[in-house]
Amino acid sequence: MKPINRREMLRQSVHAVGTVGVMGAGLAAFYGLSRSSGTHYPVNGGKYHEGLLRLIRPPGALEHDDRFLASCIRCYRCQDACEPGAIQFFGERTDGQYHSPYVDPSVKGCTLCMLCTQACPTDALTPMEVEEKREVAMGGVELREDMCLSYKAQRIRDEQAMMMELGESPTESTQMVERRGPCGECYMFCPLRERAITLEPGGFLAPIVHKEHCVGCGMCEEICRVMVRGEPAIRIVATRGMVSRS
Numbered sequence: 001m002k003p004i005n006r007r008e009m010l011r012q013s014v015h016a017v018g019t020v021g022v023m024g025a026g027l028a029a030f031y032g033l034s035r036s037s038g039t040h041y042p043v044n045g046g047k048y049h050e051g052l053l054r055l056i057r058p059p060g061a062l063e064h065d066d067r068f069l070a071s072c073i074r075c076y077r078c079q080d081a082c083e084p085g086a087i088q089f090f091g092e093r094t095d096g097q098y099h100s101p102y103v104d105p106s107v108k109g110c111t112l113c114m115l116c117t118q119a120c121p122t123d124a125l126t127p128m129e130v131e132e133k134r135e136v137a138m139g140g141v142e143l144r145e146d147m148c149l150s151y152k153a154q155r156i157r158d159e160q161a162m163m164m165e166l167g168e169s170p171t172e173s174t175q176m177v178e179r180r181g182p183c184g185e186c187y188m189f190c191p192l193r194e195r196a197i198t199l200e201p202g203g204f205l206a207p208i209v210h211k212e213h214c215v216g217c218g219m220c221e222e223i224c225r226v227m228v229r230g231e232p233a234i235r236i237v238a239t240r241g242m243v244s245r246s
């Protein structure tokens with residue numbers, strides 16, 4: 001069998017797949033760019049789960065949730081203190097969570113201002129200063145690079161370079177880079193920027209999450225939901241478990 005050179009291999013890679021989208025994925029795989037393979041959403045496989053809520057307490061919440069529930073007197077002062085509007089309360093019918101506070105980043109992330117912790121009269125939320133925000137432990141974080149606009153832009157940039165090398169015209173997906181471009185909004189909104197999220201070198205504003213430094217505030221998820229229109233590429237993992245919505 002005749003050996004093929006790199007150029008021919010690229011051409012075969014491009015023409016072996018039919019659609020633009022599949023081609024992008026094929027080229028990404030060719031370059032080993034799809035590093036998130038095997039990563040699954042922590043909450044569910046696709047959009048937000050309709051029946052469950054992540055149990056994410058406000059900052060400073062006592063570590064064990066039964067202790068938190070025993071200390072919280074359901075006074076709503078934390079919610080009153082929360083100017084960004086990040087704190088919500090479970091309803092009467094939520095099993096075991098009756099009128100206790102939570103944060104849902106699919107509605108509003110926490111800015112880590114710490115005002116709620118200072119308003120809590122029972123220390124169910126341990127009082128904290130804003131300088132202590134690195135010590136907060138609300139949840140974890142997961143990034144899906146295959147859904148992230150910046151990583152998509154990187155892949156399309158590589159596809160474009162390949163098309164030029166082959167002397168072929170840009171496809172619709174390569175032109176999309178100019179329309180949507182890189183993003184980087186999660187990095188910009190992260191209260192622990194340069195610690196919990198840094199950027200990949202190369203100018204595409206592609207985020208790198210550092211799970212060991214993330215406190216789970218959800219600001220990244222909130223902004224990403226706006227950027228990618230409904231199904232964020234970056235989400236909070238509920239380390240305290242899930243709660244039925246009803």
Ligand code: SF4
Nearest residue numbers: 082110111113114116
């Ligand atoms: S730290 Fe600030 S933004 Fe976060 S829940 Fe408390 S009051 Fe709201």
Ligand code: SF4
Nearest residue numbers: 148149183184186224
């Ligand atoms: S906000 Fe979302 S789409 Fe934008 S860079 Fe962050 S993860 Fe990617």
Ligand code: SF4
Nearest residue numbers: 190214216217218220
């Ligand atoms: S990575 Fe996201 S959840 Fe973690 S600290 Fe930054 S904005 Fe908050």
